Structures are given as structure tokens and as C-alpha cells.
Amino acid sequence: MSETYTNEIDCATTTAGEYPQTLRVRAHTLHADVGPEAGSVDSAPSPHDYFDAALASCKALTATWYAKRHDIPLERVATRVERDSHEERLGKYHLRVHLDFQGPLTDAQRETLRQVAAKCPIHKLMTQVTIDIETVA
Known part of the structure; x- marks a missing residue:
């Protein structure tokens, strides 16, 4: 193969x-x-910053992509990621993502965008996928 x-x-x-x-x-x-x-x-x-930034940008881009395809008047998305890595060596790495959807949106549209952002590809990659890394010298 x-x-x-x-x-x-x-x-x-x-x-x-x-x-x-x-x-x-x-x-x-x-x-x-x-x-x-x-x-x-x-x-x-740092590499950790880029890891966390990948999640922040993916959530924003996923919400924007969805809004454009469903005529939701989203003007901007602001995300902020907070990291708690004090137990990383024990196998726990906690990220909290704050989302701010800007534009003339209804509460229902905001909730839909929140749900869509929660399913962004990087979120799935970080939480639901087995990643195999081969290091070649």
C-alpha cells in the first residue's frame, strides 16, 4: 500500500x-x-501557540464558510483561545475557545454558527482522529 x-x-x-x-x-x-x-x-x-492558533483560525474560518453558504449576515468572527497546559505531561491539554460573532445576527443564527464552529476540521483532528507520526532522520 x-x-x-x-x-x-x-x-x-x-x-x-x-x-x-x-x-x-x-x-x-x-x-x-x-x-x-x-x-x-x-x-x-511557539509550536504550542501554532497548535492553539490552528484551532482558533479553523473555528473562525468554518463559521465564515457556513455563513457565506447559508446567507447568514456574519461580518466578522473573533476567537480567543485560552490554554491550560499544566497537566500536559500527564496527558491533559485543555483549550477554551471564546467565539464572538459580529453582524446583524439573530440568536438562532449565533447558536447555529457556534454549533458549526464546534465541528471544525481541526477540532475533530485534535479530538477524534488517531494521528500517526513517523520521524525520519
């Missing part, structure tokens, strides 16, 4: 001997770092 890998992301150390990384995703350049507590300068979001 042949596996097909897509969506390559390249990452390389920005400056030799230092923590910051430069990532390339298609035509986009991103940066990652760790904070002073790990010995760096916090010059960019």
Missing part, C-alpha cells in the same frame, strides 16, 4: 546554534521560537 503525503512544510534553524526557526508553507514564511524560560528570546510564536 502506497501512502501519499501532501502539504509539505519546511523548517530550518534561522541562525546556527540558536532556537528560532524559519518555516515555509507554500509561498508563506512563518517563524517559530521558544520563550526565555526555555533559553530563547520569544521572537516568534
